[in-house]
Amino acid sequence: MKLLTIQIEVSHEVEDALTIFAQDSLHALGSEAIRRQDFEEAGWRHDSTVVDWDELHDLPVDVRLIFYFDQERDQDELVAAFRAKLAELKGYGLAVGDGSIKTGYIQDEDWNTVWKKYYQPISFSRHLAIVPEWEDYQPAFPDQKLIKMDPGLAFGTGNHETTQLAMLALERVLTKPVKVADVGTGSGILAIAASKLGAKEVLGTDISDDSMDAAKENFALNNITNYQLQKTSLLAGVAGKYDIIVANILAEILLDLIPQLQAHLADQGKVIFSGIDYLQLPKIKHALDENGFQIILQMQEKRWIGLLISRKDQ
Numbered sequence: 001m002k003l004l005t006i007q008i009e010v011s012h013e014v015e016d017a018l019t020i021f022a023q024d025s026l027h028a029l030g031s032e033a034i035r036r037q038d039f040e041e042a043g044w045r046h047d048s049t050v051v052d053w054d055e056l057h058d059l060p061v062d063v064r065l066i067f068y069f070d071q072e073r074d075q076d077e078l079v080a081a082f083r084a085k086l087a088e089l090k091g092y093g094l095a096v097g098d099g100s101i102k103t104g105y106i107q108d109e110d111w112n113t114v115w116k117k118y119y120q121p122i123s124f125s126r127h128l129a130i131v132p133e134w135e136d137y138q139p140a141f142p143d144q145k146l147i148k149m150d151p152g153l154a155f156g157t158g159n160h161e162t163t164q165l166a167m168l169a170l171e172r173v174l175t176k177p178v179k180v181a182d183v184g185t186g187s188g189i190l191a192i193a194a195s196k197l198g199a200k201e202v203l204g205t206d207i208s209d210d211s212m213d214a215a216k217e218n219f220a221l222n223n224i225t226n227y228q229l230q231k232t233s234l235l236a237g238v239a240g241k242y243d244i245i246v247a248n249i250l251a252e253i254l255l256d257l258i259p260q261l262q263a264h265l266a267d268q269g270k271v272i273f274s275g276i277d278y279l280q281l282p283k284i285k286h287a288l289d290e291n292g293f294q295i296i297l298q299m300q301e302k303r304w305i306g307l308l309i310s311r312k313d314q
């Protein structure tokens, strides 16, 4: 099978917003970012960035985003959607960069090997490291827990700031072996992190078939058995209450989740939101307030906001 590729030259200011837009609104099968800065810093960086100098033919001015879509998708429609999004972001006062767009086709096996090359172990914290399935990794601490991942076609390698903000909040609130629901589980990474941090049971929900397949494989890869997966929108049809509900999804979708929270959150429960572009924060704050919730911790990385939330009276 072939994949449609759409390549856009942008400024780093819009990289995240455009990537999430492609993933969540246009249902891209995958994405890749080639950042000039990564190449320039390659000599001294020892984190998850990997640079293959042999493949260095033409560097982007700032960031080149490559999105992968099913070959049957209408490329003119997708290009028009990207152009409209770039115009919207420009309207917010962001530097969008060159904005030029190129389209093409590649064999999907090529895509699989391309992204794997850029996916390296992440020593995330004192407690957790995220390790691609095919990598050997020596824990930085004898008791550091490893999250083994093969995200397949689902979102959630652990590289994205939004995933990392949600993981930080999980470390903060998982102080007892409680029940955790991960809404929009993607690759299952947050549910797996919760289980490794000692959750009693984890539930992952998602609307995507790719997510269900990837999460199931990743639970098996991590020898996790105390999990359930449910293909549904947000918490629709989910039975029972959860002590922690974590959701890393775009703000527009979190707005639909907020009215469902009271019914699914246990007494003294906590909610973790991530995936909120800072421009969308006022809307989320307002909706939380209207639905009886308060923010008890706010974190930010680049444009992205992560929130720890409780009921107002708790």
Ligand SMILES: C[S@@+](CC[C@H](N)C(=O)[O-])C[C@H]1O[C@@H](n2cnc3c(N)ncnc32)[C@H](O)[C@@H]1O
Pocket (backbone or CB within 6 Å): 024, 154, 155, 156, 157, 158, 160, 162, 163, 166, 183, 184, 185, 186, 187, 188, 189, 190, 205, 206, 207, 208, 211, 232, 233, 234, 248, 249, 250, 253, 275
């Ligand atoms: C940004 S990804 C987060 C993946 C993973 N939890 C992480 O933190 O890396 C958002 C996920 O939400 C899923 N999603 C989007 N809309 C949804 C909905 N209405 N209900 C459930 N999942 C949804 C997408 O399929 C995607 O897997």
